């Protein structure tokens with residue numbers, strides 16, 4: 001599933017290609033994709049794309065201040081941009097045709113197809129964005145904000161980091177990377193962190209996300225990608241490979257139905273609850 005770094009790069013690659021373009025046609029090929037009134041997509045025709053922004057794991061395509069297409073790629077969907085004449089596959093859920101002869105397509109080649117889109121007039125009032133937590137790369141996300149989120153929270157750090165209502169945009173992969181960088185166990189409870197550990201965690205969030213954006217961008221150049229680029233990660237998806245810091249094999253636990261990877265040595269100290277399983 002794309003997370004904040006992936007979506008930031010998608011946004012930055014797409015913006016110079018399609019911002020300023022006028023929509024010439026919209027085609028929705030999957031019932032259930034558009035969660036607002038389905039006929040709302042027709043209102044995009046004739047409108048110029050002014051900006052692309054990201055909020056949490058959502059991308060917003062803004063056609064002026066009063067019309068926005070909001071997209072969530074969920075697990076498998078990705079965005080494609082290219083020539084209109086290029087034959088669409090049956091996996092193409094949404095096709096936005098621009099006057100320059102290109103298409104933006106939302107493609108979901110695996111089942112279940114879960115991606116969702118909304119056409120809204122007021123982005124700030126858009127229902128899916130209402131319960132999102134802090135944006136971790138904004139200046140407003142200070143160490144004190146993070147302290148407020150973890151202090152007193154009797155929940156494992158992995159769950160705190162991936163809770164979209166607390167911090168928006170971090171998923172399974174980058175939560176693991178952040179906790180590795182902070183040298184904190186994923187099963188450590190938020191309320192047990194010392195002030196110093198809170199600061200390490202806060203710093204690791206920003207550093208990890210910025211590092212990932214640069215790594216992904218370095219690999220893609222100006223080309224869109226159809227699955228997340230994760231070859232540079234230190235622990236996530238690296239079960240059994242040596243920890244880049246200490247050489248201990250990276251461990252894996254199934255946690256809330258998702259894989260959690262960590263270094264038992266680097267992330268086991270500081271009075272944390274020792275991770276179990278393997």
Ligand SMILES: [Zn+2]
Nearest residue numbers: 243246263266
């Ligand atoms: Zn290690």
